[in-house]
Amino acid sequence: MIYLQLFITFFKIGLFTFGGGYAMISLIQNEVVVNHHWVDAASFTDMIAISQMTPGPIGINSATYVGYAVTGNAFGSAIATIAVSLPSFIIIITIAHFYVQFKKNVLFKSAMNGIKPVVLGLIGAAAILLVTKETFIDWKSWIIFGIAFALTQWGKFNPIYVIILAGLSGYLIY
């Protein structure tokens, strides 16, 4: 049952997302590309590019996109999007009542200290896993990568402009 699989997968992704959109990428990739083969690496990268250029969080965008890619209809998108949001409801509604105690909880703080460096690794892994034959087709890809990195890191360019410039150079050089 594809809808049930989609629901379980995106519920899991929502439940184990810590630290924002980029940390989610390797989690989504592990489930969607490696485990279920729902989309290939190139389509996955395209989807992230589209997420970057359109409004809204990566988690919602990827759920909507993959839900459609897998089922071919809007209902699949809706199932995946609801599934990825549901853990937020359960967790936030549960802790909202005693959130002052929660903030000071020593056990929780210690667990977070161990999770934070893992999140850093998750983002690193996401970047490495996206370097494939489909995304880096030749040496020109690496030049685009280097320029995009420099513009964002040192030039403080807005990511949207970096994507637009990269698209434009792709059109001109290929």
Added chain:
Amino acid sequence: MNIYLQIFSTFSKIGAFTIGGGYAMLPLIQREVVTNKKWLSEEDFLDVLAISQSTPGVFVINISVFIGLRIKGIKGSIVAALGSSLPSFVIILLIAMFFNSFKDNEVVEKIFKGIRPAVVALIAVPLIEMSKNMNLNRYTVFIPFITVILIVFFQISPIYILIAGAIFGIFYPYLFKK
């Protein structure tokens, strides 16, 4: 205006006008919720922010659920989450429906050949800033590297590594301190 309608329109505005992930949304959320609508005080907002960041889940959905809950209970939280996710849902759905039909178009293919390596760069950039702010010591500095190796070479699910990280964090003070 009906309060639910107000919540919905405020959060859909937030959802529709923020590009580039959750953290870009913060100033807009703060202005709408604290300054304009006065639904939360500045201090409440910071608490909501701290909790939403440290609990699992999509960051923006966490914030929307939390603020909606404070304004009008569970119904408020559903309306807020719907509002902030609906604009991106509609946009991405439209793109997904039509992207495949012009994906094989030569021009589109060329453009995406240029975009793909840039996306990888965009993901790599925050790593530098994050690792500076994390205050890793000689024990915890290995965690990010072990995580990368486990995922890239052994295809271990990030879920298990996160759980292992949490357990390590809990026992860390007993293992290494004093």
